[in-house]
Amino acid sequence: MDLFTKEHSQSLPTVRIQKAVLDNFKSVEHGELLFDCGRHFIPYGTTSDILGIYGQNGSGKTTFIEVLYILKMLMMGRGVPPIYAECISQNADHARMEFTFDLQYPDGCIRKAVYSCSLKAVQNEEGRTYPGQVDMDSFDVYESGFRLKVYDECLSLGGDIEGKKIRLSPVIDTAGGHPFTPAAKVKELAGTDQDRIVELEVGKRLASERSASFIFSPETLSIFKESGLYSPYFQVLLELRHFASFFFYVMDTKSTGFIRLNMGFPLYTRAGILYLMVNKPSTVSQAVYRELQGIFSDIDTVMQQLVPGLCVKIRSISPALMDNGARGEIIEIVTERGGLELPIRDESDGIRKVISVLNLIIAAYNEKSVTIAIDEFDAGIFEYLLGEILQIFEDSGKGQFIFTSHNLRPLEVINKNFLYFTTVNPQNRYIRLKNIGKTNNLRSTYYREIILGEQDETIYEQTQKYKIVDALNRVAKDARERMNKRMEAENGKKE
Numbered sequence: 001m002d003l004f005t006k007e008h009s010q011s012l013p014t015v016r017i018q019k020a021v022l023d024n025f026k027s028v029e030h031g032e033l034l035f036d037c038g039r040h041f042i043p044y045g046t047t048s049d050i051l052g053i054y055g056q057n058g059s060g061k062t063t064f065i066e067v068l069y070i071l072k073m074l075m076m077g078r079g080v081p082p083i084y085a086e087c088i089s090q091n092a093d094h095a096r097m098e099f100t101f102d103l104q105y106p107d108g109c110i111r112k113a114v115y116s117c118s119l120k121a122v123q124n125e126e127g128r129t130y131p132g133q134v135d136m137d138s139f140d141v142y143e144s145g146f147r148l149k150v151y152d153e154c155l156s157l158g159g160d161i162e163g164k165k166i167r168l169s170p171v172i173d174t175a176g177g178h179p180f181t182p183a184a185k186v187k188e189l190a191g192t193d194q195d196r197i198v199e200l201e202v203g204k205r206l207a208s209e210r211s212a213s214f215i216f217s218p219e220t221l222s223i224f225k226e227s228g229l230y231s232p233y234f235q236v237l238l239e240l241r242h243f244a245s246f247f248f249y250v251m252d253t254k255s256t257g258f259i260r261l262n263m264g265f266p267l268y269t270r271a272g273i274l275y276l277m278v279n280k281p282s283t284v285s286q287a288v289y290r291e292l293q294g295i296f297s298d299i300d301t302v303m304q305q306l307v308p309g310l311c312v313k314i315r316s317i318s319p320a321l322m323d324n325g326a327r328g329e330i331i332e333i334v335t336e337r338g339g340l341e342l343p344i345r346d347e348s349d350g351i352r353k354v355i356s357v358l359n360l361i362i363a364a365y366n367e368k369s370v371t372i373a374i375d376e377f378d379a380g381i382f383e384y385l386l387g388e389i390l391q392i393f394e395d396s397g398k399g400q401f402i403f404t405s406h407n408l409r410p411l412e413v414i415n416k417n418f419l420y421f422t423t424v425n426p427q428n429r430y431i432r433l434k435n436i437g438k439t440n441n442l443r444s445t446y447y448r449e450i451i452l453g454e455q456d457e458t459i460y461e462q463t464q465k466y467k468i469v470d471a472l473n474r475v476a477k478d479a480r481e482r483m484n485k486r487m488e489a490e491n492g493k494k495e
Contacts, residue, residue, distance in 0.1 A: 003225045014369045015243040019100040024092035026063045031429035036417045044104040045368045048397035053404045055422025060429045061404035065252045065375040074213040075244035085121040085146040094120040111159035118152040148211040171233045191227040247369045278345045281332040289329040299358045311336040364399030371400040378407035387413045411443040423457040
Protein backbone atom coordinates (compact mmCIF):
# COMPACT_ATOMS: atom_id res chain seq x y z
CA MET A 1 0.00 0.00 0.00
CA ASP A 2 1.86 3.07 -1.27
CA LEU A 3 0.19 6.18 0.13
CA PHE A 4 3.18 8.52 -0.11
CA THR A 5 3.28 11.41 -2.55
CA LYS A 6 6.43 11.49 -4.68
CA GLU A 7 7.66 14.65 -2.95
CA HIS A 8 7.08 13.22 0.52
CA SER A 9 8.81 9.92 -0.26
CA GLN A 10 11.99 11.84 -1.13
CA SER A 11 12.25 13.58 2.26
CA LEU A 12 11.59 10.86 4.82
CA PRO A 13 13.05 11.24 8.33
CA THR A 14 15.50 9.15 10.27
CA VAL A 15 13.42 7.46 12.98
CA ARG A 16 14.82 6.21 16.27
CA ILE A 17 13.29 4.87 19.45
CA GLN A 18 14.11 7.23 22.33
CA LYS A 19 12.24 5.75 25.27
CA ALA A 20 10.12 2.73 26.22
CA VAL A 21 7.71 2.28 29.12
CA LEU A 22 6.25 -1.16 29.91
CA ASP A 23 3.52 -2.06 32.40
CA ASN A 24 2.32 -5.59 33.27
CA PHE A 25 4.18 -7.62 30.66
CA LYS A 26 5.12 -11.03 32.10
CA SER A 27 7.44 -10.35 35.07
CA VAL A 28 7.65 -6.60 34.37
CA GLU A 29 5.09 -4.74 36.47
CA HIS A 30 6.77 -1.48 35.46
CA GLY A 31 9.92 -0.75 33.53
CA GLU A 32 11.41 2.23 31.73
CA LEU A 33 14.34 2.33 29.31
CA LEU A 34 15.76 5.62 28.10
CA PHE A 35 18.00 5.17 25.08
CA ASP A 36 21.22 7.14 24.77
CA CYS A 37 19.65 9.12 21.91
CA GLY A 38 16.92 10.06 24.40
CA ARG A 39 19.42 11.31 26.97
CA HIS A 40 21.71 13.14 24.55
CA PHE A 41 20.65 14.72 21.28
CA ILE A 42 22.25 12.91 18.35
CA PRO A 43 22.25 15.10 15.21
CA TYR A 44 20.95 13.68 11.95
CA GLY A 45 23.03 10.75 10.71
CA THR A 46 26.09 11.33 12.90
CA THR A 47 26.47 8.23 15.04
CA SER A 48 25.03 4.87 16.03
CA ASP A 49 22.93 4.15 19.10
CA ILE A 50 23.12 0.94 21.16
CA LEU A 51 20.98 -0.48 23.96
CA GLY A 52 22.17 -3.66 25.68
CA ILE A 53 20.19 -5.34 28.49
CA TYR A 54 21.78 -7.64 31.08
CA GLY A 55 20.35 -9.57 34.00
CA GLN A 56 19.64 -12.95 35.47
CA ASN A 57 17.26 -15.44 33.86
CA GLY A 58 13.56 -14.56 33.95
CA SER A 59 14.12 -10.90 34.82
CA GLY A 60 12.56 -9.21 31.79
CA LYS A 61 15.18 -9.15 29.01
CA THR A 62 13.29 -11.33 26.53
CA THR A 63 10.04 -9.63 27.54
CA PHE A 64 11.32 -6.31 26.21
CA ILE A 65 12.28 -7.83 22.86
CA GLU A 66 8.85 -9.48 22.58
CA VAL A 67 7.15 -6.15 23.27
CA LEU A 68 9.26 -4.62 20.50
CA TYR A 69 7.93 -7.30 18.16
CA ILE A 70 4.35 -6.47 19.20
CA LEU A 71 5.13 -2.78 18.56
CA LYS A 72 6.49 -3.58 15.10
CA MET A 73 3.40 -5.58 14.13
CA LEU A 74 1.04 -2.87 15.38
CA MET A 75 2.88 -0.08 13.55
CA MET A 76 2.88 -2.15 10.35
CA GLY A 77 -0.90 -2.41 10.63
CA ARG A 78 -0.79 -6.18 11.01
CA GLY A 79 -2.48 -8.47 13.50
CA VAL A 80 -0.33 -9.63 16.40
CA PRO A 81 -0.04 -13.47 16.49
CA PRO A 82 -2.02 -15.12 19.33
CA ILE A 83 1.12 -16.51 21.00
CA TYR A 84 1.95 -12.97 22.16
CA ALA A 85 -1.19 -12.92 24.30
CA GLU A 86 1.02 -14.86 26.72
CA CYS A 87 3.09 -11.70 27.20
CA ILE A 88 0.35 -10.13 29.33
CA SER A 89 0.97 -10.63 33.05
CA GLN A 90 -1.40 -13.19 34.55
CA ASN A 91 -1.71 -11.00 37.64
CA ALA A 92 -3.04 -8.00 35.73
CA ASP A 93 -6.19 -7.22 33.78
CA HIS A 94 -4.23 -5.57 30.98
CA ALA A 95 -0.79 -4.39 29.93
CA ARG A 96 0.30 -1.02 28.58
CA MET A 97 3.22 0.13 26.50
CA GLU A 98 4.46 3.56 25.47
CA PHE A 99 7.22 4.33 22.98
CA THR A 100 8.78 7.68 22.16
CA PHE A 101 10.28 8.25 18.71
CA ASP A 102 12.70 10.87 17.43
CA LEU A 103 12.13 11.93 13.81
CA GLN A 104 14.85 13.99 12.11
CA TYR A 105 14.32 15.27 8.57
CA PRO A 106 16.85 16.13 5.85
CA ASP A 107 15.86 19.82 6.02
CA GLY A 108 16.73 20.05 9.74
CA CYS A 109 13.21 19.74 11.14
CA ILE A 110 12.84 17.58 14.25
CA ARG A 111 9.66 16.01 15.58
CA LYS A 112 8.82 13.79 18.51
CA ALA A 113 6.08 11.16 18.39
CA VAL A 114 4.73 9.10 21.29
CA TYR A 115 2.65 5.98 20.65
CA SER A 116 0.90 4.16 23.48
CA CYS A 117 -1.76 1.48 23.78
CA SER A 118 -3.29 -1.00 26.18
CA LEU A 119 -3.39 -4.73 25.52
CA LYS A 120 -5.56 -7.47 26.95
CA ALA A 121 -5.63 -11.24 26.48
CA VAL A 122 -9.15 -12.22 25.41
CA GLN A 123 -10.57 -15.62 24.58
CA ASN A 124 -10.85 -16.61 20.94
CA GLU A 125 -14.27 -17.01 19.42
CA GLU A 126 -14.85 -20.66 18.59
CA GLY A 127 -14.20 -21.56 14.96
CA ARG A 128 -12.58 -18.21 14.12
CA THR A 129 -9.07 -17.93 12.67
CA TYR A 130 -6.76 -15.24 14.01
CA PRO A 131 -3.41 -13.87 12.76
CA GLY A 132 -0.48 -16.20 13.37
CA GLN A 133 -2.51 -19.42 13.47
CA VAL A 134 -1.73 -20.19 9.84
CA ASP A 135 1.96 -20.61 9.05
CA MET A 136 3.07 -19.83 5.51
CA ASP A 137 6.22 -21.94 5.56
CA SER A 138 5.00 -25.35 6.76
CA PHE A 139 6.43 -24.94 10.25
CA ASP A 140 4.42 -26.04 13.27
CA VAL A 141 1.26 -24.01 13.84
CA TYR A 142 0.81 -22.51 17.27
CA GLU A 143 -2.76 -22.69 18.47
CA SER A 144 -3.83 -20.49 21.33
CA GLY A 145 -7.13 -20.13 23.12
CA PHE A 146 -6.43 -16.41 23.49
CA ARG A 147 -5.57 -13.43 21.34
CA LEU A 148 -4.57 -9.84 22.00
CA LYS A 149 -7.09 -7.05 22.13
CA VAL A 150 -5.56 -3.65 21.33
CA TYR A 151 -7.38 -0.62 22.72
CA ASP A 152 -6.95 2.90 24.16
CA GLU A 153 -4.40 3.77 21.50
CA CYS A 154 -2.92 7.25 21.50
CA LEU A 155 -0.48 8.97 19.15
CA SER A 156 0.94 12.32 20.24
CA LEU A 157 3.11 14.61 18.17
CA GLY A 158 5.23 17.70 18.78
CA GLY A 159 8.11 19.65 17.28
CA ASP A 160 8.53 21.42 13.95
CA ILE A 161 5.17 21.41 12.19
CA GLU A 162 4.32 23.80 9.36
CA GLY A 163 6.99 26.29 10.42
CA LYS A 164 5.94 26.36 14.10
CA LYS A 165 7.18 24.71 17.28
CA ILE A 166 4.23 22.65 18.49
CA ARG A 167 4.04 21.21 22.01
CA LEU A 168 3.61 17.46 22.30
CA SER A 169 -0.12 16.78 22.26
CA PRO A 170 -2.53 13.98 21.18
CA VAL A 171 -3.31 13.66 17.49
CA ILE A 172 -5.34 10.44 17.70
CA ASP A 173 -6.74 9.22 21.02
CA THR A 174 -9.10 6.27 20.66
CA ALA A 175 -10.02 6.23 24.35
CA GLY A 176 -11.84 9.55 24.21
CA GLY A 177 -14.67 8.90 21.76
CA HIS A 178 -15.72 7.61 18.36
CA PRO A 179 -13.86 7.26 16.19
CA PHE A 180 -11.22 9.26 18.11
CA THR A 181 -10.41 12.60 19.69
CA PRO A 182 -9.53 15.47 19.55
CA ALA A 183 -12.36 16.47 17.22
CA ALA A 184 -10.19 19.09 15.52
CA LYS A 185 -7.72 16.41 14.47
CA VAL A 186 -10.52 14.19 13.13
CA LYS A 187 -11.46 17.08 10.85
CA GLU A 188 -7.82 17.72 9.89
CA LEU A 189 -7.13 14.07 9.06
CA ALA A 190 -10.45 12.80 7.66
CA GLY A 191 -12.36 15.94 6.76
CA THR A 192 -16.06 16.44 7.47
CA ASP A 193 -17.59 13.73 5.27
CA GLN A 194 -19.79 11.66 7.62
CA ASP A 195 -19.42 8.56 5.47
CA ARG A 196 -15.69 8.59 6.23
CA ILE A 197 -16.39 8.93 9.93
CA VAL A 198 -18.66 5.89 9.80
CA GLU A 199 -15.96 3.98 7.89
CA LEU A 200 -13.45 4.87 10.61
CA GLU A 201 -15.78 3.54 13.31
CA VAL A 202 -16.21 0.27 11.39
CA GLY A 203 -12.45 0.07 10.87
CA LYS A 204 -11.91 0.52 14.59
CA ARG A 205 -14.01 -2.56 15.35
CA LEU A 206 -12.35 -4.60 12.60
CA ALA A 207 -8.86 -3.71 13.87
CA SER A 208 -9.84 -4.86 17.35
CA GLU A 209 -11.05 -8.20 15.99
CA ARG A 210 -7.76 -8.67 14.09
CA SER A 211 -5.57 -7.90 17.14
CA ALA A 212 -4.30 -4.95 15.14
CA SER A 213 -3.81 -1.21 15.58
CA PHE A 214 -6.62 1.07 14.46
CA ILE A 215 -4.25 4.02 14.11
CA PHE A 216 -1.88 2.25 11.71
CA SER A 217 -4.38 -0.03 9.96
CA PRO A 218 -4.47 0.06 6.14
CA GLU A 219 -8.18 1.00 6.26
CA THR A 220 -7.56 4.00 8.52
CA LEU A 221 -4.65 5.30 6.45
CA SER A 222 -6.61 4.84 3.20
CA ILE A 223 -9.50 6.88 4.58
CA PHE A 224 -7.11 9.65 5.61
CA LYS A 225 -5.55 9.60 2.12
CA GLU A 226 -8.99 9.77 0.48
CA SER A 227 -9.73 12.99 2.34
CA GLY A 228 -7.11 14.68 0.17
CA LEU A 229 -5.81 16.76 3.08
CA TYR A 230 -2.41 15.01 3.46
CA SER A 231 -1.73 16.86 6.71
CA PRO A 232 1.64 16.74 8.54
CA TYR A 233 0.01 14.44 11.11
CA PHE A 234 -0.98 11.97 8.41
CA GLN A 235 2.53 12.18 7.01
CA VAL A 236 4.01 11.17 10.38
CA LEU A 237 1.66 8.18 10.51
CA LEU A 238 2.96 7.07 7.11
CA GLU A 239 6.57 7.66 8.19
CA LEU A 240 6.23 5.58 11.35
CA ARG A 241 4.50 2.78 9.45
CA HIS A 242 7.22 2.89 6.78
CA PHE A 243 9.89 2.70 9.49
CA ALA A 244 8.25 -0.36 11.07
CA SER A 245 7.82 -2.09 7.71
CA PHE A 246 11.25 -1.53 6.17
CA PHE A 247 13.74 -0.33 8.81
CA PHE A 248 12.75 -2.00 12.11
CA TYR A 249 13.73 -5.65 12.63
CA VAL A 250 13.07 -7.76 15.71
CA MET A 251 14.61 -11.20 16.19
CA ASP A 252 13.16 -12.79 19.32
CA THR A 253 13.66 -16.32 20.63
CA LYS A 254 10.60 -17.52 18.70
CA SER A 255 12.65 -16.94 15.53
CA THR A 256 15.99 -18.19 16.82
CA GLY A 257 14.29 -21.36 18.05
CA PHE A 258 14.12 -22.50 14.43
CA ILE A 259 17.91 -22.11 14.22
CA ARG A 260 18.62 -24.02 17.43
CA LEU A 261 16.31 -26.89 16.47
CA ASN A 262 17.80 -26.92 12.96
CA MET A 263 14.24 -26.71 11.58
CA GLY A 264 14.61 -23.61 9.47
CA PHE A 265 16.79 -20.65 8.67
CA PRO A 266 15.15 -17.22 9.11
CA LEU A 267 16.65 -14.58 6.87
CA TYR A 268 15.63 -10.98 7.45
CA THR A 269 15.05 -8.91 4.31
CA ARG A 270 13.25 -5.68 3.41
CA ALA A 271 10.44 -7.82 2.02
CA GLY A 272 10.01 -9.57 5.37
CA ILE A 273 11.36 -12.74 6.93
CA LEU A 274 12.26 -15.53 4.52
CA TYR A 275 12.27 -18.98 6.13
CA LEU A 276 14.57 -21.26 4.17
CA MET A 277 14.46 -24.98 4.83
CA VAL A 278 17.44 -26.63 6.52
CA ASN A 279 16.68 -30.33 6.29
CA LYS A 280 16.02 -30.13 2.56
CA PRO A 281 16.48 -27.65 -0.31
CA SER A 282 14.09 -24.69 -0.66
CA THR A 283 12.20 -23.64 -3.78
CA VAL A 284 12.04 -19.89 -4.39
CA SER A 285 11.00 -17.63 -7.25
CA GLN A 286 13.58 -16.22 -9.63
CA ALA A 287 13.11 -12.74 -8.11
CA VAL A 288 13.77 -14.04 -4.59
CA TYR A 289 16.75 -16.05 -5.82
CA ARG A 290 18.32 -12.94 -7.34
CA GLU A 291 17.76 -11.03 -4.09
CA LEU A 292 19.30 -13.87 -2.07
CA GLN A 293 22.37 -13.89 -4.29
CA GLY A 294 22.98 -10.23 -3.43
CA ILE A 295 22.30 -10.76 0.28
CA PHE A 296 24.62 -13.73 0.57
CA SER A 297 27.33 -11.97 -1.40
CA ASP A 298 27.32 -9.24 1.29
CA ILE A 299 27.13 -11.79 4.12
CA ASP A 300 30.03 -13.79 2.66
CA THR A 301 32.22 -10.67 2.36
CA VAL A 302 31.83 -9.87 6.06
CA MET A 303 31.72 -13.49 7.29
CA GLN A 304 35.16 -14.23 5.86
CA GLN A 305 36.55 -11.54 8.15
CA LEU A 306 34.59 -12.63 11.23
CA VAL A 307 35.46 -16.31 10.80
CA PRO A 308 38.61 -16.49 8.64
CA GLY A 309 38.47 -19.20 6.01
CA LEU A 310 34.67 -19.62 6.12
CA CYS A 311 32.64 -18.82 2.99
CA VAL A 312 28.84 -18.70 2.85
CA LYS A 313 26.81 -18.91 -0.32
CA ILE A 314 23.55 -19.88 -1.95
CA ARG A 315 23.94 -22.92 -4.19
CA SER A 316 21.50 -23.49 -7.02
CA ILE A 317 20.57 -27.15 -7.42
CA SER A 318 18.26 -26.92 -10.41
CA PRO A 319 15.52 -24.82 -12.02
CA ALA A 320 11.96 -25.47 -10.81
CA LEU A 321 8.37 -24.72 -11.73
CA MET A 322 6.43 -22.77 -9.11
CA ASP A 323 2.80 -23.52 -8.22
CA ASN A 324 1.68 -20.46 -10.19
CA GLY A 325 3.50 -21.67 -13.29
CA ALA A 326 6.38 -19.22 -12.99
CA ARG A 327 10.01 -20.27 -13.11
CA GLY A 328 11.76 -20.84 -9.80
CA GLU A 329 14.98 -22.18 -8.40
CA ILE A 330 15.76 -25.03 -5.99
CA ILE A 331 18.46 -23.78 -3.63
CA GLU A 332 20.27 -24.53 -0.40
CA ILE A 333 22.61 -22.56 1.87
CA VAL A 334 26.12 -23.98 2.08
CA THR A 335 29.40 -23.09 3.78
CA GLU A 336 32.86 -23.75 2.44
CA ARG A 337 36.21 -24.20 4.18
CA GLY A 338 39.34 -25.14 2.30
CA GLY A 339 37.39 -26.36 -0.69
CA LEU A 340 35.10 -28.57 1.45
CA GLU A 341 31.41 -27.66 1.05
CA LEU A 342 28.85 -28.39 3.77
CA PRO A 343 25.09 -27.76 3.99
CA ILE A 344 24.17 -25.13 6.60
CA ARG A 345 22.51 -27.75 8.81
CA ASP A 346 25.93 -29.28 9.53
CA GLU A 347 27.29 -26.03 10.97
CA SER A 348 27.15 -25.09 14.65
CA ASP A 349 24.31 -23.10 16.19
CA GLY A 350 26.68 -20.17 16.57
CA ILE A 351 27.65 -20.08 12.89
CA ARG A 352 24.01 -20.36 11.80
CA LYS A 353 23.02 -17.60 14.24
CA VAL A 354 25.76 -15.24 12.99
CA ILE A 355 24.82 -15.87 9.34
CA SER A 356 21.13 -15.27 10.09
CA VAL A 357 21.66 -11.94 11.89
CA LEU A 358 24.57 -10.67 9.80
CA ASN A 359 22.29 -9.22 7.14
CA LEU A 360 20.61 -7.16 9.87
CA ILE A 361 23.91 -6.00 11.33
CA ILE A 362 25.15 -4.97 7.87
CA ALA A 363 21.96 -2.96 7.31
CA ALA A 364 22.11 -1.21 10.71
CA TYR A 365 25.83 -0.53 10.32
CA ASN A 366 25.35 1.22 6.98
CA GLU A 367 21.93 2.88 7.29
CA LYS A 368 21.05 5.48 9.91
CA SER A 369 17.32 4.70 9.80
CA VAL A 370 17.67 0.98 10.58
CA THR A 371 16.85 -0.29 14.08
CA ILE A 372 17.54 -3.95 14.91
CA ALA A 373 16.65 -5.83 18.10
CA ILE A 374 18.17 -9.27 18.77
CA ASP A 375 17.36 -11.41 21.79
CA GLU A 376 20.21 -13.50 23.23
CA PHE A 377 22.63 -12.05 20.73
CA ASP A 378 25.49 -13.92 22.42
CA ALA A 379 23.91 -17.38 22.02
CA GLY A 380 26.55 -19.66 20.48
CA ILE A 381 28.85 -16.75 19.53
CA PHE A 382 32.46 -16.70 20.74
CA GLU A 383 32.68 -13.92 23.32
CA TYR A 384 35.65 -12.13 21.77
CA LEU A 385 33.87 -11.99 18.41
CA LEU A 386 30.74 -10.71 20.18
CA GLY A 387 32.72 -7.84 21.68
CA GLU A 388 34.41 -7.06 18.36
CA ILE A 389 31.07 -6.78 16.53
CA LEU A 390 29.59 -4.41 19.12
CA GLN A 391 32.73 -2.30 19.40
CA ILE A 392 32.91 -1.88 15.61
CA PHE A 393 29.22 -0.93 15.56
CA GLU A 394 29.75 1.66 18.29
CA ASP A 395 32.81 3.15 16.60
CA SER A 396 31.50 3.53 13.06
CA GLY A 397 27.93 2.22 12.74
CA LYS A 398 25.02 4.46 11.75
CA GLY A 399 21.81 2.77 12.95
CA GLN A 400 20.29 1.60 16.22
CA PHE A 401 21.20 -1.77 17.76
CA ILE A 402 19.20 -3.31 20.64
CA PHE A 403 20.32 -6.61 22.16
CA THR A 404 20.08 -8.81 25.24
CA SER A 405 22.95 -10.96 26.39
CA HIS A 406 24.32 -13.09 29.21
CA ASN A 407 27.91 -12.84 28.03
CA LEU A 408 29.67 -10.01 29.88
CA ARG A 409 32.39 -9.30 27.30
CA PRO A 410 30.48 -6.27 25.85
CA LEU A 411 30.60 -4.63 29.30
CA GLU A 412 34.34 -4.23 28.81
CA VAL A 413 34.24 -2.72 25.33
CA ILE A 414 31.16 -0.50 24.81
CA ASN A 415 30.07 2.77 26.41
CA LYS A 416 28.34 2.33 29.79
CA ASN A 417 25.60 4.72 28.60
CA PHE A 418 24.46 1.98 26.22
CA LEU A 419 23.76 -0.56 28.97
CA TYR A 420 20.80 -1.38 31.21
CA PHE A 421 20.54 -4.01 33.94
CA THR A 422 17.47 -5.81 35.21
CA THR A 423 16.59 -5.78 38.90
CA VAL A 424 14.69 -8.15 41.20
CA ASN A 425 12.07 -5.43 41.73
CA PRO A 426 9.22 -6.00 39.22
CA GLN A 427 8.04 -2.40 39.77
CA ASN A 428 11.39 -0.97 38.64
CA ARG A 429 12.68 -3.66 36.33
CA TYR A 430 15.37 -1.80 34.34
CA ILE A 431 18.13 0.48 35.69
CA ARG A 432 21.51 1.92 34.79
CA LEU A 433 24.34 1.34 37.26
CA LYS A 434 25.23 4.47 39.19
CA ASN A 435 28.59 5.93 40.18
CA ILE A 436 30.55 4.33 37.37
CA GLY A 437 33.78 6.22 36.64
CA LYS A 438 35.51 6.48 33.28
CA THR A 439 38.25 4.09 34.37
CA ASN A 440 35.96 1.52 35.99
CA ASN A 441 35.74 -1.91 34.39
CA LEU A 442 31.97 -2.32 34.12
CA ARG A 443 32.24 -6.11 34.07
CA SER A 444 34.08 -6.13 37.41
CA THR A 445 31.69 -3.51 38.77
CA TYR A 446 28.69 -5.65 37.78
CA TYR A 447 30.15 -8.69 39.55
CA ARG A 448 30.83 -6.59 42.64
CA GLU A 449 27.28 -5.26 42.59
CA ILE A 450 25.89 -8.81 42.41
CA ILE A 451 27.88 -9.71 45.54
CA LEU A 452 27.69 -6.48 47.56
CA GLY A 453 24.46 -4.82 46.34
CA GLU A 454 25.52 -1.15 46.43
CA GLN A 455 22.87 0.20 44.02
CA ASP A 456 19.44 1.54 44.96
CA GLU A 457 17.87 -1.62 43.51
CA THR A 458 19.02 -5.22 43.92
CA ILE A 459 20.08 -6.59 40.55
CA TYR A 460 20.53 -10.25 41.45
CA GLU A 461 18.49 -12.58 43.61
CA GLN A 462 21.20 -14.46 45.45
CA THR A 463 21.46 -18.22 45.25
CA GLN A 464 23.02 -20.33 47.99
CA LYS A 465 25.44 -23.02 46.81
CA TYR A 466 24.82 -25.23 49.81
CA LYS A 467 21.07 -25.15 49.13
CA ILE A 468 21.66 -26.15 45.50
CA VAL A 469 23.88 -29.04 46.64
CA ASP A 470 21.24 -30.08 49.17
CA ALA A 471 18.51 -30.00 46.49
CA LEU A 472 20.63 -32.11 44.13
CA ASN A 473 21.29 -34.65 46.89
CA ARG A 474 17.58 -34.84 47.76
CA VAL A 475 16.70 -35.42 44.12
CA ALA A 476 19.30 -38.20 43.87
CA LYS A 477 17.96 -39.83 47.04
CA ASP A 478 14.36 -39.66 45.79
CA ALA A 479 15.41 -41.12 42.45
CA ARG A 480 17.15 -44.04 44.16
CA GLU A 481 14.06 -44.72 46.29
CA ARG A 482 11.80 -44.70 43.22
CA MET A 483 14.16 -47.08 41.44
CA ASN A 484 14.21 -49.46 44.43
CA LYS A 485 10.42 -49.50 44.61
CA ARG A 486 10.15 -50.28 40.88
CA MET A 487 12.65 -53.13 41.24
CA GLU A 488 10.79 -54.56 44.26
CA ALA A 489 7.51 -54.39 42.37
CA GLU A 490 8.99 -56.14 39.34
CA ASN A 491 10.54 -58.84 41.54
CA GLY A 492 7.16 -59.35 43.19
CA LYS A 493 5.51 -59.90 39.79
CA LYS A 494 8.12 -62.50 38.82
CA GLU A 495 7.52 -64.50 42.03
